[in-house]
Structures are given as C-alpha cells and as structure tokens.
Amino acid sequence: MTVQFTIDGLEVKAKEGEHLLDVARRHGIDIPSLCHHEAVEPIGACRVCLVEVRSGQKTTITTSCNFLVEDGIEVHTDTAEVRKHRAMNLELLLARAPKSDVVRKLASASGVTRTRFEPLAYEPLPNCILCELCVRTCDMLGHHALTTVGRGDKKRIGLPFNKPSDNCVGCASCLSVCPTQCISVKDTPTQRAIWGQKHDFILCKVCGAPVITKKHRDFAISEKGLPEDYYDTCEKCKQSAASKRFASVVW
Numbered sequence: 001m002t003v004q005f006t007i008d009g010l011e012v013k014a015k016e017g018e019h020l021l022d023v024a025r026r027h028g029i030d031i032p033s034l035c036h037h038e039a040v041e042p043i044g045a046c047r048v049c050l051v052e053v054r055s056g057q058k059t060t061i062t063t064s065c066n067f068l069v070e071d072g073i074e075v076h077t078d079t080a081e082v083r084k085h086r087a088m089n090l091e092l093l094l095a096r097a098p099k100s101d102v103v104r105k106l107a108s109a110s111g112v113t114r115t116r117f118e119p120l121a122y123e124p125l126p127n128c129i130l131c132e133l134c135v136r137t138c139d140m141l142g143h144h145a146l147t148t149v150g151r152g153d154k155k156r157i158g159l160p161f162n163k164p165s166d167n168c169v170g171c172a173s174c175l176s177v178c179p180t181q182c183i184s185v186k187d188t189p190t191q192r193a194i195w196g197q198k199h200d201f202i203l204c205k206v207c208g209a210p211v212i213t214k215k216h217r218d219f220a221i222s223e224k225g226l227p228e229d230y231y232d233t234c235e236k237c238k239q240s241a242a243s244k245r246f247a248s249v250v251w
C-alpha cells in the first residue's frame with residue numbers, strides 16, 4: 001500500500017513499512033545520521049536523525065531512521081525543537097568520541113563545539129559512539145562475534161565472555177560500517193589482526209595479493225555453496241582474465 005505525506009512541505013509517496021529516513025534521502029532531503037546503514041535494521045541509537053512529526057493534534061520528536069511512515073503525517077526536519085534535541089545528542093556523542101572527525105564535524109554543523117558531559121570515551125575503542133552498527137552487521141552476516149556489555153554509562157562494545165570469539169572470521173565488515181572508524185585492524189601482506197585474533201589470508205594465485213581470510217573463505221563457501229577454488233584468485237585478476245577472454249572472442 002502507498003502512503004502519502006509531506007517532508008518540509010514537499011509531497012512524497014512511500015510504501016507502507018518504509019522508514020522515514022530512507023524516504024527522505026530518496027527525495028534528496030538530507031537528514032544527518034551516524035548509526036544508519038541501509039543493509040541493517042535501524043535502532044535509532046545515535047539519535048542524530050531526529051525530526052518533528054505532526055499527526056492531527058499530536059507533535060512528536062522522533063528518530064527518523066526507525067520511524068515507519070504513515071499516511072497524512074507532516075514531517076519537519078529543521079525546527080527549533082529538532083535543532084535543540086539534536087545539539088544535545090551531539091554533545092553526548094562528543095563526550096563519547098572527542099577525537100572523531102565525523103562526530104566533531106557533525107556537532108560543529110549544529111553549533112556544538114564543546115560538551116558539558118563527563119568524558120565517556122573508553123579503551124580500546126576511544127571513539128566508539130555505541131551505535132552498535134558493528135554488532136548488528138556482524139549478526140546480520142551470521143557471525144555473532146560481537147556483543148554489548150553493561151548498561152547506561154557502563155555500556156560497551158565487546159566480545160562475548162570477554163575473550164576472542166571463535167565465530168569471528170576476520171572479515172572486517174564491522175570496521176567498514178563503523179562511523180568513527182575506531183575498530184583496530186592491522187593487515188600485513190599475509191595476515192589480519194582484529195579483535196584479539198590473527199587470521200591468515202588466502203593469497204591470489206596469480207598476483208599474490210590477499211583475497212580473503214581463510215576462515216572467511218571457509219564460511220562463505222559453505223554458506224553460499226561456492227566452488228572450493230572460488231577465492232583462489234583476486235577480483236582484479238579475475239576481471240583481467242575475463243577481459244582477455246572477451247578480447248580473444250571479439251578478435
């Protein structure tokens with residue numbers, strides 16, 4: 001079913017069940033956010049994507065990433081109330097991630113250059129904003145190698161039972177989605193160190209470049225039913241071989 005509503009006065013249409021942030025972005029309306037990734041379920045963790053939603057007599061300030069659109073609502077992305085609440089949330093994020101460029105930039109765009117909150121940064125993830133994108137992504141990929149521990153100010157991202165998890169395949173997807181890039185990964189030509197473990201790489205049989213970790217290869221082959229030699233060659237060498245084959249067919 002299609003629903004129709006307005007965002008900052010613009011008439012928009014969306015499918016029932018869509019999230020407001022996705023619909024706004026599709027229509028070129030920029031709502032800032034740190035914890036949103038289209039591939040994983042939104043949870044409204046960073047609370048930067050606040051908007052004002054008016055429905056009949058009711059007005060609410062809500063996170064747009066996990067708000068399901070409704071017919072007839074009036075959405076405003078830049079009211080005084082939205083700016084006030086967003087600025088407060090950015091102050092909190094600054095206390096968690098004082099050295100993160102992405103947080104500082106977003107905060108500064110909202111007029112926030114300092115925080116009144118006690119420092120909340122923690123080792124070994126000093127710029128972690130607790131958005132849980134790493135945990136959600138790892139879970140979505142079927143690994144379940146990360147978790148949250150503690151509550152309130154003591155909440156942290158960590159490893160189950162506080163020790164390196166056998167489930168971690170060293171794919172580094174957690175780092176690729178992390179908005180503040182605070183997860184430590186060290187790659188050498190043959191190994192990747194991440195979350196307290198070292199993972200050997202499969203090396204491309206043509207050029208010798210790292211293709212994927214062995215553990216990730218085994219997981220992907222068994223999950224997707226791929227041929228055993230699927231990851232023996234890197235993408236670049238596969239493409240180069242394919243274009244050579246194409247050229248020989250054309251000529």
Ligand code: SF4
Nearest residue numbers: 138168169171172174
């Ligand atoms: S590197 Fe480990 S923790 Fe990170 S997403 Fe991959 S499996 Fe999960």
Ligand code: SF4
Nearest residue numbers: 128129131132134178
């Ligand atoms: S480590 Fe990165 S992705 Fe994970 S919760 Fe912290 S900021 Fe978010």
